[in-house]
Amino acid sequence: MGVAYSVGEVDHLYTFFVQWSPEIYTKGNKKPRYLIREKHQNRFLLVEKNKVAVIKNFLSNPVNPTSENWEIITVKDFKRRLSLCSSEDSEADEPEFQEEGDDVLPxxxxxxxxxxxxxxxxxxxxxxxxxxxxxxxxxxxxxxxxxxxxxxxxxxxxxxxxxxxxxxxxxxxxxxxxxxxxxxxxxxxxxxxxxxxxxxxxxxxxxxxxxxxxxxxxxxxxxxxxxxxxxxxxxxxxxxxxxxxxxxxxxxxxxxxxxxxxxxxxxxxxxxxxx
Known part of the structure; x- marks a missing residue:
């Protein structure tokens, strides 16, 4: 790309992905089912399966020292983590997702x-x-x-x-x-x-x-x-x-x-x- 983007802010990441592959965000014909999630801030982006490998390479780049704060997980695994959480307060802080095939409603x-x-x-x-x-x-x-x-x-x-x-x-x-x-x-x-x-x-x-x-x-x-x-x-x-x-x-x-x-x-x- 020739441009370094900070992974400390979710908006910067979003800008990078839009410029890198805008078709993901401008067409409604595919439903992303993976999350890029900032572990401590509970911020995330939804991405498609075929983009996960490239994003992992981007996050593992040594010029991004805060990349260890991010993880890529499936929506299904994310929901499983929520089900294992015993604290109602913790559950309330996490976003809700539907199962595969369902629409994620605002x-x-x-x-x-x-x-x-x-x-x-x-x-x-x-x-x-x-x-x-x-x-x-x-x-x-x-x-x-x-x-x-x-x-x-x-x-x-x-x-x-x-x-x-x-x-x-x-x-x-x-x-x-x-x-x-x-x-x-x-x-x-x-x-x-x-x-x-x-x-x-x-x-x-x-x-x-x-x-x-x-x-x-x-x-x-x-x-x-x-x-x-x-x-x-x-x-x-x-x-x-x-x-x-x-x-x-x-x-x-x-x-x-x-x-x-x-x-x-x-x-x-x-x-x-x-x-």
Whole structure:
């Protein structure tokens, strides 16, 4: 690689793996079942079986003096260790995993009015590996905080983590976006290729980055826009979080997320990773 990454921080490791083999984290067609686990901090990454040998070589590199703090184990062995643990407190500190073949659902730290297991099971395979195993915290809800884009921005002012936007319109359709960055006011577009649009309008559809442009997210005091470059935004919300629209856009090559391109918001939530 020509670049040395510290294994003392899980985010640095994640960055290395994304740059080394991004297909693991940008496609939902494979389910990782191995863990790279930091022994003392209980931090981990999920990886695929065919990458374990290369990662072991990376961790055994003598330029990484803290590599002995990490281990690679299977999810099955990890669960077996939990079953042998007699302390309830210790068990509570460890993340939960399903058996092989099951979906690993995100844990919601708050009650959602819009998301259930059906939604989470389909969304989780499209979320980046760095979000898995952590609790999701509700950072904004129209039911709790009122309908205000300004309040939404304010609630995210101190965040530095991905967010999941969930919308239900007046036709009871659920749709939204996953953003690699928290929403904020910005003169220019921001975000990365992890950002995607999704819709539960009829069957579930996820619209990932097309690579055609980088108009991921932009925001001002009057509106929030996700995806662009064409006649309209992939997802657009007004300052009152009351009216919105969804058009096909080059950023995601998506269809309209709703039954009608213009919609009225019935309820809206934004979730963030709590690590």
């Amino acid at each position: 844990v919601l730290g708050n009650q959602s009015q819009l998301l259930d297991d059906y939604h989470l099971k389909r969304l989780v395979v499209h979320m980046p590996a760095r979000t898995q195993g952590y609790t999701w915290r509700l950072v904004y809800s129209t039911a709790i905080h009122g309908s205000s884009l300004k309040t939404l921005y304010r609630n995210m002012a101190d965040l530095d983590s991905p967010v999941l936007l969930v919308i239900k319109d007046m036709h009871k359709k659920v749709f939204g976006a996953f953003s690699s960055d928290p929403f904020r006011v910005s003169k220019y577009c921001y975000g990365t290729g992890e950002t995607f649009l999704y819709s539960f309008n009829h069957d579930f559809q996820a619209y990932r980055w097309s690579g055609e442009n980088s108009y991921f997210v932009s925001g001002n005091w009057k509106s929030l826009q996700i995806g662009g470059g064409g006649a309209g935004f992939g997802l657009w919300l007004d300052s009152d979080l009351y009216r919105g629209s969804s058009f096909s856009c080059p950023t995601f090559h998506n269809k309209s997320l709703t039954t009608q391109e213009d919609f009225i918001v019935q309820e809206l939530e934004v979730w963030t990773v709590q690590n």
